[in-house]
Amino acid sequence: MLRVRCLRGGSRGAEAAHLIGAMLGRAVNGWVQRAFQSTSSAGAAQLQHAMEVEHVTEPVHQECPVCSYNEWDPLEEVIVGRAENAHVPPFTVEVKANTYEKYWPFYQKYGGQSFPGDHLKKAVAEIEEMCNILSHEGVTVRRPEPIDWSLEYKTPDFTSSGMYAAMPRDILMVVGNEIIEAPMAWRARFFEYRAYRPLIKEYFSKGAKWTTAPKPTMSDELYDQDYPIRTVEDRHKLAAQGKFVTTEHEPCFDAADFIRAGKDLFVQRSQVTNYMGIEWMRRHLAPDYNIHIISFKDPNPMHIDATFNIIGPGLVLSNPDRPCNQIEMFKKADWTVVKPPTPLIPDNHPLWMSSKWLSMNVLMLDEKRVMVDANETSIHKMFDNLGIKTIKVNIRHANSLGGGFHCWTTDVRRRGTLQSYFH
Numbered sequence: 119m120l121r122v123r124c125l126r127g128g129s130r131g132a133e134a135a136h137l138i139g140a141m142l143g144r145a146v147n148g149w150v151q152r153a154f155q156s157t158s159s160a161g162a163a164q165l166q167h168a169m170e171v172e173h174v175t176e177p178v179h180q181e182c183p184v185c186s187y188n189e190w191d192p193l194e195e196v197i198v199g200r201a202e203n204a205h206v207p208p209f210t211v212e213v214k215a216n217t218y219e220k221y222w223p224f225y226q227k228y229g230g231q232s233f234p235g236d237h238l239k240k241a242v243a244e245i246e247e248m249c250n251i252l253s254h255e256g257v258t259v260r261r262p263e264p265i266d267w268s269l270e271y272k273t274p275d276f277t278s279s280g281m282y283a284a285m286p287r288d289i290l291m292v293v294g295n296e297i298i299e300a301p302m303a304w305r306a307r308f309f310e311y312r313a314y315r316p317l318i319k320e321y322f323s324k325g326a327k328w329t330t331a332p333k334p335t336m337s338d339e340l341y342d343q344d345y346p347i348r349t350v351e352d353r354h355k356l357a358a359q360g361k362f363v364t365t366e367h368e369p370c371f372d373a374a375d376f377i378r379a380g381k382d383l384f385v386q387r388s389q390v391t392n393y394m395g396i397e398w399m400r401r402h403l404a405p406d407y408n409i410h411i412i413s414f415k416d417p418n419p420m421h422i423d424a425t426f427n428i429i430g431p432g433l434v435l436s437n438p439d440r441p442c443n444q445i446e447m448f449k450k451a452d453w454t455v456v457k458p459p460t461p462l463i464p465d466n467h468p469l470w471m472s473s474k475w476l477s478m479n480v481l482m483l484d485e486k487r488v489m490v491d492a493n494e495t496s497i498h499k500m501f502d503n504l505g506i507k508t509i510k511v512n513i514r515h516a517n518s519l520g521g522g523f524h525c526w527t528t529d530v531r532r533r534g535t536l537q538s539y540f541h
Contacts, residue, residue, distance in 0.1 A: 184326035191534030195258040204282035207306035215363035240515040262313035275337040283313035286528040291373035296327035300373040303390040353417035371395030374421035388419035459496040471520030479522025
């Protein structure tokens with residue numbers, strides 16, 4: 119370090135100060151030149167050290183921790199959602215269109231508030247046990263950050279409070295070594311990505327690609343404010359006409375409306391996924407991946423994995439209550455189409471955001487192991503007949519928050535390669 123003592127004494131002091139200033143100026147100029155001209159200089163080394171401290175260096179060449187091409191290769195790492203602090207979304211038009219009339223009083227009463235405490239406590243315990251079982255099966259489990267979802271927020275276009283980080287499948291999709299954040303359609307989920315950012319930044323620093331789809335404004339123009347959904351008949355008629363509560367004002371999609379099978383991804387137009395969102399994904403993933411739009415006889419389409427769940431190469435569970443309108447193209451491709459049995463969940467169990475068909479919303483640990491509801495004994499037999507071992511877990515209270523095993527997870531890494539299964 120250069121120590122300068124204050125100089126006094128007229129011209130000599132001024133000359134000395136001028137000389138020291140010139141020396142410092144030459145020293146600084148020389149350091150800057152050497153820093154930019156020579157990577158072996160001390161200045162460049164210091165600059166490189168500063169960059170490392172700020173974590174802006176190039177990723178270290180190592181095996182990427184993010185890699186998944188389908189729903190059934192051996193599962194090595196997974197994100198499991200959190201039920202903690204979960205709040206009921208405000209009862210807005212898009213929420214109304216995605217829920218059944220018998221639950222509307224629940225939303226009118228609890229919208230913007232916490233889910234019932236006792237129920238939520240049981241859901242948290244169930245998911246913790248699910249994480250323990252996944253770890254026991256050799257899977258690395260990662261979790262989003264706890265967030266206070268009660269806080270109200272305001273954008274230039276709307277005001278809302280939050281919901282939860284329970285369903286990572288809705289917001290995150292892994293395609294190869296890329297994590298894609300979905301531009302979801304519910305205003306209550308606008309800031310949900312914040313719970314996952316620390317994880318995603320970690321994966322990015324280790325070599326993963328990270329893409330955030332265009333964030334929608336969620337202005338009133340994105341929603342049909344007069345969407346008529348009082349009866350099931352209304353819903354069937356509108357779905358058959360291709361009319362949904364979301365418009366084509368701007369791209370939106372939930373990642374859970376896509377299902378992956380190597381080079382081919384299948385997607386449905388739904389209450390939360392519009393054609394602009396699908397087209398954005400098609401262009402983004404082209405030419406390496408093919409996007410196929412399929413549809414179902416479904417009065418309330420939202421998320422494909424309790425309707426059409428691909429569980430193996432050329433093997434798909436197809437909901438018998440919501441038949442696929444394009445099922446023949448899968449049969450022509452020599453796929454095996456399995457119709458799962460009627461769910462056993464009782465009518466009095468609350469399913470505020472979903473149907474009983476969460477019974478088929480299973481998570482494949484590999485081609486021969488599946489995580490399934492411990493209470494659904496009939497689907498256990500179905501998997502036994504398919505030669506697939508069932509890992510039985512009870513998440514009935516967690517189901518009430520809107521998802522099964524597939525919904526509650528996003529697979530980060532599966533051991534496999536990119537292949538084509540659909541010809």
